[in-house]
Amino acid sequence: MDLIFHNGRIVTMDEEQEAAQAVAIKNDKITSIGSNEQILALKEAGSEIIDLKGRALLPGFNDSHMHLMEYAQNRTKVDLRHCKSVEEIIETTRNFINKRNINKGEWVYGWGWDHGLFQEKRMPNRQDLDRASSDHRIAITRTCCHIMAVNTLTLQKIGIEQKPAAVEGGNVDTDEQGTPTGILEEKAMKLVNDLKPPLDEEALKDLIKQAAGDFLSAGLTSVQTDDLAFLGSDLMPVLTGAYQELESAGGLNLRVNLQCLLPSVEELQAALDRGYRTGQGGPYFKIGPLKLLTDGSLGGRTALLSEPYDDSSPYQGVEVLSVKTLEALVNLASERKMQVATHAIGDLAVERVLNAYEKAARRYPQADPRYRIIHASMATNELLERFKKLDIIADIQPPFIPSDYIIVDWHLDEKRASWTYRWKDFVKQGIKLSGGSDCPVDDYPPLEGVHAAVTRQDKKGNPPGGWHPDQCLSLKEALYIYTMGSAYSSFEENVKGSITAGKFADLVVLSDDITSLEPDEIKNLQVDLTVVGGKIFYSR
Numbered sequence: 001m002d003l004i005f006h007n008g009r010i011v012t013m014d015e016e017q018e019a020a021q022a023v024a025i026k027n028d029k030i031t032s033i034g035s036n037e038q039i040l041a042l043k044e045a046g047s048e049i050i051d052l053k054g055r056a057l058l059p060g061f062n063d064s065h066m067h068l069m070e071y072a073q074n075r076t077k078v079d080l081r082h083c084k085s086v087e088e089i090i091e092t093t094r095n096f097i098n099k100r101n102i103n104k105g106e107w108v109y110g111w112g113w114d115h116g117l118f119q120e121k122r123m124p125n126r127q128d129l130d131r132a133s134s135d136h137r138i139a140i141t142r143t144c145c146h147i148m149a150v151n152t153l154t155l156q157k158i159g160i161e162q163k164p165a166a167v168e169g170g171n172v173d174t175d176e177q178g179t180p181t182g183i184l185e186e187k188a189m190k191l192v193n194d195l196k197p198p199l200d201e202e203a204l205k206d207l208i209k210q211a212a213g214d215f216l217s218a219g220l221t222s223v224q225t226d227d228l229a230f231l232g233s234d235l236m237p238v239l240t241g242a243y244q245e246l247e248s249a250g251g252l253n254l255r256v257n258l259q260c261l262l263p264s265v266e267e268l269q270a271a272l273d274r275g276y277r278t279g280q281g282g283p284y285f286k287i288g289p290l291k292l293l294t295d296g297s298l299g300g301r302t303a304l305l306s307e308p309y310d311d312s313s314p315y316q317g318v319e320v321l322s323v324k325t326l327e328a329l330v331n332l333a334s335e336r337k338m339q340v341a342t343h344a345i346g347d348l349a350v351e352r353v354l355n356a357y358e359k360a361a362r363r364y365p366q367a368d369p370r371y372r373i374i375h376a377s378m379a380t381n382e383l384l385e386r387f388k389k390l391d392i393i394a395d396i397q398p399p400f401i402p403s404d405y406i407i408v409d410w411h412l413d414e415k416r417a418s419w420t421y422r423w424k425d426f427v428k429q430g431i432k433l434s435g436g437s438d439c440p441v442d443d444y445p446p447l448e449g450v451h452a453a454v455t456r457q458d459k460k461g462n463p464p465g466g467w468h469p470d471q472c473l474s475l476k477e478a479l480y481i482y483t484m485g486s487a488y489s490s491f492e493e494n495v496k497g498s499i500t501a502g503k504f505a506d507l508v509v510l511s512d513d514i515t516s517l518e519p520d521e522i523k524n525l526q527v528d529l530t531v532v533g534g535k536i537f538y539s540r
């Protein structure tokens, strides 16, 4: 044996053998699970023995939907997550520019602001950002990544200072005079993103390694990431090249599954022609599903609803992809046996995606297609039944609950708020779930997600009693979605997701026995050790 863990609370997530005291590892695989006596008897000269002293050992966490590359890039931008007012945005951005001595005329990117938290209860506009600097090109994205605020210089650089042309699948917000306010929604953000210089393979490899280090320290051993949302599909060969090179050089310590955002038939066709298919790759890097986006976010008020947000206007949210294009893409992927995972948040968006999946499944039957809906934030009883009947996976994000509940109650009436984030109803209905963070939309540590799923509260204990507490998951359910649930969603439940002999030795040691804690105490847990393929890549 190479590595033995003993004297622990082994949470296997394997129904055949739910609990154990010790685990043995040889090379990159788990070989045996059992009592201290049984496993310690396997000790050989050179075996590394780790005494867990009663701490929990779990399968490594797997984030079923995030944006690794965007997270890595954000580390180089102004972090606006904690701003409580427009004034604080201005000040934080100004300080960032001064502290880093950024030359006039250069770009200053920021991210993470949430006007739901602001005293002013409004988004920052170009005049606000001009006060941070009128000499730099400022572009700051909202926490949902679906809305961007820019200053006047940026508007000049993208050529939309006055009466901008309509943008398909997006919106340039204007005042009564037709002058842009500085708010760009959905595909209008592309006007800014298109001006960024492209990243080369070396730069990408560097970003991947930095992000992987952070994720490993939080107990993640696998992530499923949509990087093309940030890079654009033209960079797919460069990106996959970067991951593959890292993998073959032994420089990728985190298992990565790429969710491929290819939002037009032409882009999907080009990727298929290049030979990309779901499941291709090695143990550390694999091509995942086709990723699609059908609407925006609840926080940005761009989620597509079946009925208007309120009585004052017919506005129902933003349709990012038309039904026709959505169905054409799902059909083409199904015909060519590419898995599909589609972002849908509003109830109308969810319904449209279910329709598209149902039609494609009839037209191009597959034995095991595993269609997925990422977020699936709003679901009526009828939609829940269709999820079950069509066997659709819901890729959910428990950290959204503490981040979003105030804004959900603000934007939606009581009935529709009760359709939102109803994860226990999904579980009761027998719908397959996988867990993630949508990082950098929310923080990536999976333990924070587990805490949110079981308490439906933020770390300060708000709201008291939890938001819709009837929807709290049990600890076992919450751990399952971040391990086996996520492994199932990427067709990898036979190689990871549980502590089972023969599976990859992807493991995490927590600072305490998670099963003996009160739900509220989960937030105090630390990750002590992260093991991927039998090797320790993080130690606290």
Ligand SMILES: [Zn+2]
Residues within 6 Å of the ligand: 065, 066, 067, 226, 438
């Ligand atoms: Zn996302």
